[in-house]
Amino acid sequence: xxxxxxxxxxxGYCAAFLTTLAFLPQAIQSWKTRDLSGVSLGMYSLFxxxxxxxxxxxxxxxxxxxxxxxxxxxxxxxxxLALKLRHTSKHRK
Amino acid sequence: xxxxxxxxxxxGYCAAFLTTLAFLPQAIQSWKTRDLSGVSLGMYSLFxxxxxxxxxxxxxxxxxxxxxxxxxxxxxxxxxLALKLRHTSKHRK
Numbered sequence: 001x002x003x004x005x006x007x008x009x010x011x012g013y014c015a016a017f018l019t020t021l022a023f024l025p026q027a028i029q030s031w032k033t034r035d036l037s038g039v040s041l042g043m044y045s046l047f048x049x050x051x052x053x054x055x056x057x058x059x060x061x062x063x064x065x066x067x068x069x070x071x072x073x074x075x076x077x078x079x080x081l082a083l084k085l086r087h088t089s090k091h092r093k
Numbered sequence: 094x095x096x097x098x099x100x101x102x103x104x105g106y107c108a109a110f111l112t113t114l115a116f117l118p119q120a121i122q123s124w125k126t127r128d129l130s131g132v133s134l135g136m137y138s139l140f141x142x143x144x145x146x147x148x149x150x151x152x153x154x155x156x157x158x159x160x161x162x163x164x165x166x167x168x169x170x171x172x173x174l175a176l177k178l179r180h181t182s183k184h185r186k
Contacts, residue, residue: 003153012150018143022136043115050111057105060096063154 012065020069027076036084044084048077105158113162120169129177137177141170 003011030036051074058066096104123129144167151159 008153015143015146018139022140046111047115050108053108057108060101
């Protein structure tokens with residue numbers, strides 16, 4: 001394929017938009033209901049750490065679709081993880 | 094930061110490993126239980142399309158961590174989507 005740089009970026013931004021959009025309802029539902037019982041702490045920690053590393057990787061290779069998508073998803077995932085940790089510590093009391 | 098190319102790749106592979114690993118339990122549970130009632134068809138279609146575009150983006154910019162992570166996640170997401178579509182069409186009969 002013979003794509004120009006801005007066409008390549010458009011593909012990356014479409015990918016970023018779709019995967020971030022697909023993640024939003026989870027975040028909104030967790031905030032609204034504060035019901036994190038269905039969310040696995042272990043799996044969510046792995047996911048959040050992974051997204052954080054994708055963000056670092058994106059910053060190093062200087063690819064903006066990767067940086068923007070993972071910065072947003074990392075912020076959302078971290079806030080859900082914080083809710084989950086508060087939820088878990090409450091139930092331990 | 095002054096990182097060598099292979100160190101940058103290691104960060105990308107760690108990111109790929111973590112986010113793919115975090116996605117596996119969803120796939121395994123969906124296969125085992127065949128219960129896709131909690132999975133939103135619309136959101137899952139967006140996610141699968143997004144991962145497919147990340148794969149294309151990774152192939153174009155030739156970054157192997159992106160290619161491997163998204164090829165595996167795309168295959169898993171597509172198989173869950175296929176189960177969901179079969180599940181949905183069964184319930185319509």
